[in-house]
Amino acid sequence: xxxxxxxxxxxxxxxxxxxxxxxxxxxxxxxxxxxxxxxxxxxxxxxxxxxxxxxxxxxxxxxxxxxxxxxxxxxxxxxxxxxxxxxxxxxxxxxxxxxxxxxxxxxxxxxxxxxxxxxxxxxxxxxxxxxxxxxxxxxxxxxxxxxxxxxxxxxxxxxxxxxxxxxxxxxxxxxxxxxxxxxxxxxxxxxxxxxxxxxxxxxxxxxxxxxxxxxxxxxxxxxxxxxxxxxxxxxxxxxxxxxxxxxxxxxxxxxxxxxxxxxxxxxxxxxxxx
Amino acid sequence: xxxxxxxxxxxxxxxxxxxxxxxxxxxxxxxxxxxxxxxxxxxxxxxxxxxxxxxxxxxxxxxxxxxxxxxxxxxxxxxxxxxxxxxxxxxxxxxxxxxxxxxxxxxxxxxxxxxxxxxxxxxxxxxxxxxxxxxxxxxxxxxxxxxxxxxxxxxxxxxxxxxxxxxxxxxxxxxxxxxxxxxxxxxxxxxxxxxxxxxxxxxxxxxxxxxxxxxxxxxxxxx
Numbered sequence: 319x320x321x322x323x324x325x326x327x328x329x330x331x332x333x334x335x336x337x338x339x340x341x342x343x344x345x346x347x348x349x350x351x352x353x354x355x356x357x358x359x360x361x362x363x364x365x366x367x368x369x370x371x372x373x374x375x376x377x378x379x380x381x382x383x384x385x386x387x388x389x390x391x392x393x394x395x396x397x398x399x400x401x402x403x404x405x406x407x408x409x410x411x412x413x414x415x416x417x418x419x420x421x422x423x424x425x426x427x428x429x430x431x432x433x434x435x436x437x438x439x440x441x442x443x444x445x446x447x448x449x450x451x452x453x454x455x456x457x458x459x460x461x462x463x464x465x466x467x468x469x470x471x472x473x474x475x476x477x478x479x480x481x482x483x484x485x486x487x488x489x490x491x492x493x494x495x496x497x498x499x500x501x502x503x504x505x506x507x508x509x510x511x512x513x514x515x516x517x518x519x520x521x522x523x524x525x526x527x528x529x530x531x532x533x534x535x536x537x538x539x540x541x542x543x544x545x546x547x548x549x550x551x552x553x554x555x556x557x558x559x560x561x562x563x564x565x566x567x568x569x570x571x572x573x574x575x576x577x578x579x580x581x582x583x584x585x586x587x588x589x590x591x592x
Numbered sequence: 593x594x595x596x597x598x599x600x601x602x603x604x605x606x607x608x609x610x611x612x613x614x615x616x617x618x619x620x621x622x623x624x625x626x627x628x629x630x631x632x633x634x635x636x637x638x639x640x641x642x643x644x645x646x647x648x649x650x651x652x653x654x655x656x657x658x659x660x661x662x663x664x665x666x667x668x669x670x671x672x673x674x675x676x677x678x679x680x681x682x683x684x685x686x687x688x689x690x691x692x693x694x695x696x697x698x699x700x701x702x703x704x705x706x707x708x709x710x711x712x713x714x715x716x717x718x719x720x721x722x723x724x725x726x727x728x729x730x731x732x733x734x735x736x737x738x739x740x741x742x743x744x745x746x747x748x749x750x751x752x753x754x755x756x757x758x759x760x761x762x763x764x765x766x767x768x769x770x771x772x773x774x775x776x777x778x779x780x781x782x783x784x785x786x787x788x789x790x791x792x793x794x795x796x797x798x799x800x801x802x803x804x805x806x807x808x809x810x811x812x813x814x815x
Contacts, residue, residue, distance in 0.1 A: 489758035489791070496787045497763060518762040 332447050359487030359519025359526040360390060360401035362456040363499065364480045365508035368465045368536035369458035372512035373401045374487065374520050375545070376527040383527065389544070391533045395420050395431040397540065398459030399533045400440075403485035404452040404472060412453050416440050433459040433466035437476060445474025454484045460535050487519025487526040494518045505534065513547055520549065618670035618721040620644050622655045623794045624756030625666040625725045626784045628768060629749050630777035633734050633805045634727035636666050637781040639789075641796035648796060656802050660685045663699040663728035664802050665706075668753040669741065670721035677720060680709060699728025699735040703745065711743030723753040729804045752784070755792040760784035774803070 357378040362371045377385035392400050392413040398420075402409025416439045420431045436457055444451055455470040469482045481499050483491040494515040503511065512532055519526040530547040533540065620642045627636040642650035655674065656666040659681050667674040684705060688697050697705075703726040713719050719741045727736045737747035750764040763784055772780065781801065789795045 490762040492791060493759040493762050493787045496790050497783055518766070522762040522765065 332450060357523075357525025358390060358403035358485030359483070359491050359516055359523060360403050360456050360485050361483045361491050361495070361512055361515045361519075362401065362458045362467045362469075362481065363495070363503070363508060363512060364458075364465050364467050365503040365505060367505065368460045368534065369467055370505075370508045370512050371399055371401050371456060371458050371533045371535070372516045373531045374516055374526040375529045375531060376520075376525070377406055378525055386528050387545070389531065391531050391542070393417060394436050394457070395424070395459065397461055397535060397538075398431060398433055398436055398457070399535060399540070399542075400436070400458075401456040401484070403454045403456075408451045408453040409455065412440065412443060412451060413455070416443070430461060431459075432461040432463065433457065433468065437468050437470065440470050441474045441476050444470065444472060449473040456482055456484050458535060460537050465535075483515065483519075485519070485526065487523035490518045490522040491515035505536075509534065509546075517547070517549060614718040615670070615673070615721055618673075620649065620671045621794070622653060622668045622671055622674070623792055624752060624754035624760065624788055625655065625668050625723075626752045626756045626760045626764075626781055626788075627666065627725050627727050627736055627750065628764065628772070628777055628780065629727075629734050629736050630772040630774060631770075632774065633729045633803060634664065634736055635774075635777045635781055635801070635803045636664055636725065636727055637785055637799060637801045638666055638668075639785070639796050640798045640800050641794065642671050643794045646793075648794070651796060651798060654800060656800055658802075659702055659726075659728075660688070661696050662730045662804075663697075663702050663726060664804055665702070666725040666727075666753075666802075667722045669723055673720040673722050677706070677709070677722065677724070681705075698730030699726055699737070700730075702726055702728070703735070703737045703739070703747070706739050707743060707745040710739050710741060710745075714742045725751055725753060727804060729806050732806050734804070734806060755788060755795075756784065759787050759791055763787065777803075 357376070358374060360373045362369060371391055373390035375387045375390065376383055377388040388406070390401055390403070392402060392409070394400050394413060394417045400413050402413060416436055419439055420436060423435065424431055436459070440455060440457065444453065449472045452472050454472055456467070457470060458467045460466070467479055467482060469477045469479065469484055480501070481495045483495065495511070498511055498514070509532060513530050516530045520528070520530070528550055529545045530549070532543040532546040534543070622642055623639060625636065625638045627634065636656055638655045640651060640653055640655070641648055642653040653671060655668065656664060657678060659665050665677075665681070667677065681702065685697060706724055706726060710720060710724070721741050723741060724739045726739070729735070735747065736749065736751060737745060738751045738753065739745040750768045752760040752764065764780070767780055778801070785799055789797055
């Protein structure tokens, strides 16, 4: 068979093609770019009617806070959400990818997605990359078989647990869970406990900070409470906020949108040349 | 963690000899210690396990000892180094008693002595592989401090070593307040020890608790 005619589908798994070149560059003195890590506290717990997921909102790049209010709870399916810790790009990419795979699967089967489907897709992907995709996930959702909560580690192993924490703040959050978790929590008790665990991570771990995001998933319903708690508000020196100097003369307090003043003319020109 | 000093003489035998004189890594280790100040003094708790790597070798090690009339010393890390420190402190207290001047070394003084010892050993690249907790009461004032193996020392209202740093400190920060009663203090420490037992692989379910009360100026041991 002539090689040009056959289209070989891309093989999965880690591609070692660039390794030699990367090694050579490092030997020559190139410092590899550092990743944007989410240095995180993410938690999940199962309560009476479903699953509650929680996360902090700080993204770090080494010692600097890159994003003070990022979103770590990712959408997978209408009834499944996933929190991600580790390298931000990896968690985003992997959850987006599995989310689209789930959607196509839903169209094909005509049924709601199950949490174990998402789990298997994620763990297969992560295992085939042997831990190089640095994504540690807390996956939770409610499907036809009930509420489920799983943790997935970067190398591809998974756990099924009634309460789970991941990320650099996982020990601080886990100490709260181990002290206070009990079975059959109500919705309000569960939210309070998750918020407490995330706050424990925010205040006791340097890699986590800013606000608390919470997502409550129950049968047939989900509530994404973005910035449920903001225990680190920005405080201004003056309680009135910014006040202009006394010499400032106020000319006009009417706001005119610029669109009314600007004329937009379409020039029938040629399309951009390629 | 290994400390290596470049030695000019490249003789392998001599290097090995020099290495065997310095602590390179711990062998028999104790896990966390948790201690708090409460209304009437100081409370300290630890488990009684000594691990030899990943084996739970010894299950009856007392990692907290009384020092003089006023202090309690708790240690996590290498057990043999802890015993060495106890010998140093024995000598210190003995010499102090020989003065027979009616004064005795209090927790602040012992803490300072330990800080100097730990820091100087670290400077010689031969550390005592311990994190020490020093608590005590003298003249109605309670004191609680910590020294690490590199000589970092500070005092605080509640301290924890080893895994306790990550698991017990959040609980203590949230729930400690001044004027804890003895029962409340014990409950708080029990909470911390329980979480440590769940999540620290080298913790065992046998605990030791010691307290120092202001009023009585005597040590009450409650195993």
